[in-house]
Amino acid sequence: MIIIHPLLGPRDSSEFIYKGDAALINRPDWQASDALDQFIDYGYLRDNPAGLHRELWYHEQGDRSWLVVTRDTTTHEITQVELARDVARRQGRST
Amino acid sequence: MAYSGFRILREALRGHRGWGPAWRDAAPKDHYDYVIIGGGGHGLATAYYLASVYKQSRIAVVEKGWIGGGNVGRNTTIIRSNYLLEGNEPFYEFSLKLWEGLEQDLNYNAMVSQRGILNLVHTDAQRDAFIRRGNAMILNGADAEFMSTEQIVAKYPFLNVNNARFPIKGGLAQHRGGTVRHDAVAWGYARAADRLGVDIIQNCQVTGLRIENGTCLGVDTTRGFIGATKVASCVAGSSSRIMQMAGMRLPIESHVLQAFVSEGLKPILPGVITFGAGHFYCSQSDKGGLVFGGDIDGYNSYAQRGNLPVIEDVCEGGMAIFPNLGRARLLRSWGGIMDMSMDGSPIIDRTHIDGLYFNGGWCYGGFKATPASGYAYAHLLATDTPHHTATAYRLDRFRTGHMIDEKGMGNQPNLH
Ligand SMILES: Cc1cc2nc3c(=O)[nH]c(=O)nc-3n(C[C@H](O)[C@H](O)[C@H](O)COP(=O)(O)OP(=O)(O)OC[C@H]3O[C@@H](n4cnc5c(N)ncnc54)[C@H](O)[C@@H]3O)c2cc1C
Numbered sequence: 333m334i335i336i337h338p339l340l341g342p343r344d345s346s347e348f349i350y351k352g353d354a355a356l357i358n359r360p361d362w363q364a365s366d367a368l369d370q371f372i373d374y375g376y377l378r379d380n381p382a383g384l385h386r387e388l389w390y391h392e393q394g395d396r397s398w399l400v401v402t403r404d405t406t407t408h409e410i411t412q413v414e415l416a417r418d419v420a421r422r423q424g425r426s427t
Numbered sequence: 428m429a430y431s432g433f434r435i436l437r438e439a440l441r442g443h444r445g446w447g448p449a450w451r452d453a454a455p456k457d458h459y460d461y462v463i464i465g466g467g468g469h470g471l472a473t474a475y476y477l478a479s480v481y482k483q484s485r486i487a488v489v490e491k492g493w494i495g496g497g498n499v500g501r502n503t504t505i506i507r508s509n510y511l512l513e514g515n516e517p518f519y520e521f522s523l524k525l526w527e528g529l530e531q532d533l534n535y536n537a538m539v540s541q542r543g544i545l546n547l548v549h550t551d552a553q554r555d556a557f558i559r560r561g562n563a564m565i566l567n568g569a570d571a572e573f574m575s576t577e578q579i580v581a582k583y584p585f586l587n588v589n590n591a592r593f594p595i596k597g598g599l600a601q602h603r604g605g606t607v608r609h610d611a612v613a614w615g616y617a618r619a620a621d622r623l624g625v626d627i628i629q630n631c632q633v634t635g636l637r638i639e640n641g642t643c644l645g646v647d648t649t650r651g652f653i654g655a656t657k658v659a660s661c662v663a664g665s666s667s668r669i670m671q672m673a674g675m676r677l678p679i680e681s682h683v684l685q686a687f688v689s690e691g692l693k694p695i696l697p698g699v700i701t702f703g704a705g706h707f708y709c710s711q712s713d714k715g716g717l718v719f720g721g722d723i724d725g726y727n728s729y730a731q732r733g734n735l736p737v738i739e740d741v742c743e744g745g746m747a748i749f750p751n752l753g754r755a756r757l758l759r760s761w762g763g764i765m766d767m768s769m770d771g772s773p774i775i776d777r778t779h780i781d782g783l784y785f786n787g788g789w790c791y792g793g794f795k796a797t798p799a800s801g802y803a804y805a806h807l808l809a810t811d812t813p814h815h816t817a818t819a820y821r822l823d824r825f826r827t828g829h830m831i832d833e834k835g836m837g838n839q840p841n842l843h
Contacts, residue, residue: 346736347806376825
C-alpha cells in the first residue's frame with residue numbers, strides 16, 4: 333500500500349506503524365461521571381467495520397508525524413490522508 | 428455409511444459407485460433449538476459435540492458460502508498446546524487430547540500427524556522464558572522438552588545455527604504437536620454431525636439477528652428467516668459484523684494473515700519449526716510442499732489478501748534460518764481474516780441478550796483449538812455454564828481486568 337503523505341508525498345506503508353481506529357484521538361474525559369465506562373470502551377472496544385475505516389498511522393521511518401488515513405478494509409484502497417494534528421484541531425482536541 | 432479399509436477394497440472392486448455424499452444438502456427449516464452461524468471448523472465441531480456429547484437435537488449450521496471456505500481451509504494446520512497461562516494451557520491441552528482421538532471418534536481420516544513442533548531460542552533470556560513455559564505445560568499434563576543445539580542439529584541438519592543475529596541456542600519441543608489436514612477437519616465434523624441429524628445449510632448468509640425485548644428469536648438469512656431458541660455466532664474474522672447486528676461492539680479487530688506453499692519436494696522437514704524472532708514458521712505437507720508463514724500484515728482488513736512487504740519479511744526470515752528454502756519455488760500465497768482480540772486470547776461466552784452466544788477472538792491460532800472450542804461452546808450452549816477448561820474466556824474480562832495476555836503486549840491487537 334502507498335500512503336500519500338500530506339507533507340512528503342507517496343510513501344510505502346511499511347515505513348509506518350499502524351495504531352488503529354482514529355477514534356482513539358478522542359480520549360475520554362477522566363473526570364466524567366461515567367469515565368470508567370468510557371475508558372473501557374476507549375481501550376478495548378472497536379467498530380472494526382468492513383468498508384471505510386479512519387485509522388491512525390505513525391510515520392516512524394519518516395517525519396514521525398501521525399496521519400489519519402481513510403481506507404477501505406475490503407479492498408485496501410486509500411481515499412484520504414490527513415495530518416492527525418489537523419483532524420484533532422478540527423475536533424477541538426489540540427492547539 | 429461407515430468408512431473403513433474394508434469399505435475401500437469393496438468399493439475398488441465395484442468401480443467406486445457405492446459412495447454417497449458425505450453430508451446432506453439440507454434446506455432451512457422454520458425453527459431449530461440451536462442455530463450456529465458459521466460453517467468453519469469451530470461451528471461444525473460445536474454442532475457435532477452438541478449432538479454427540481450433549482445429546483441435543485434440532486441443530487443447524489448456517490454457512491454463507493461452502494463449509495471449509497474460511498480460515499479452516501486457509502490455515503497452516505499446526506496443532507500444539509504450548510501455552511504459559513492458566514486460562515489457556517488446560518484448554519489447549521484438552522484440545523490436543525481431543526485431536527489424538529478425533530479420527531476414531533469421527534470415523535474420518537483427518538491425517539492427524541504428531542510429528543512434533545520446535546520453537547527455536549536465540550538468547551539466554553528467551554531460553555529461560557521457554558523453559559518456564561515448558562514447566563507450565565508439564566504442570567498441566569502436556570509434554571515439553573528443552574532440546575539442545577546438538578539435538579536440534581541431529582534432527583534438522585540443514586538449519587543455520589550460526590546466524591549472526593539469531594544463532595540457535597536450543598529450542599522448546601512439544602513432540603505431541605504436529606499438523607492435521609485442515610479441510611478434512613471441516614469435512615469430518617460435517618459428516619459426523621450430519622449423521623447425528625444436524626442440518627448443514629450452505630449458501631445461506633446471515634443478514635440480521637432478530638431481537639425483541641432483549642431476546643434473540645432467530646436469524647434473517649438470504650434464504651429467509653430461521654427461528655431459534657439459541658443463536659450461536661461462530662464466524663471467526665467476521666465476528667464484529669455479526670455482533671454489530673445485535674448492536675454490540677467487540678474487543679476485536681479483523682486482520683489479514685498470509686500463508687505460503689512451495690512446490691512439492693521429497694521429504695526434508697520432519698517436524699514443525701518456528702523461528703518467532705524472525706517471523707517465520709514452516710512444516711512440510713504430506714504432498715511435499717513446504718507450508719510456511721509469519722506475522723499478520725498488521726492493519727484492519729477484510730480483504731482475504733495481504734501485501735508484498737510481509738511476503739518479503741517472511742521469506743527473509745525463512746532464508747536466515749532455513750537457507751535451502753531458497754532453492755524451492757513458491758507455488759501459492761493466500762490470506763485469511765483473523766479475529767485479533769485485545770489480549771490475544773479467545774472468547775466463548777453468553778451475551779447480555781438472551782439466547783445469543785458468542786465464540787471468537789481466535790487470532791492466528793484457532794485451528795488447533797477447533798475440537799476444544801466446539802466442545803466448550805457446545806457445553807455452554809447446552810448447560811448455560813462455561814466448560815471447566817474455558818472459564819477464563821469471558822466477554823467482560825476487559826472490564827474486570829482478567830486479561831489473558833500470553834505475550835504481555837497490552838490492548839494492541841496487531842502485536843499479539
Ligand atoms: C494463513 C493462516 C494460517 C493459520 N495458521 C494456523 C495454524 O497453523 N494453527 C492454528 O491453530 N491456527 C491457524 N490459523 C487460525 C485458524 O485458521 C482460525 O483461528 C480458525 O480456523 C477460525 O475458526 P473457524 O475454522 O471456525 O473459522 P472459519 O473457517 O473462518 O469459519 C467461519 C465461517 O463463518 C462464515 N460466515 C461469516 N459470516 C457469515 C454470515 N454472515 N453468515 C453465515 N456464515 C458466515 C464464513 O464463511 C466461514 O466459513 C491460521 C489462519 C490463517 C488465515
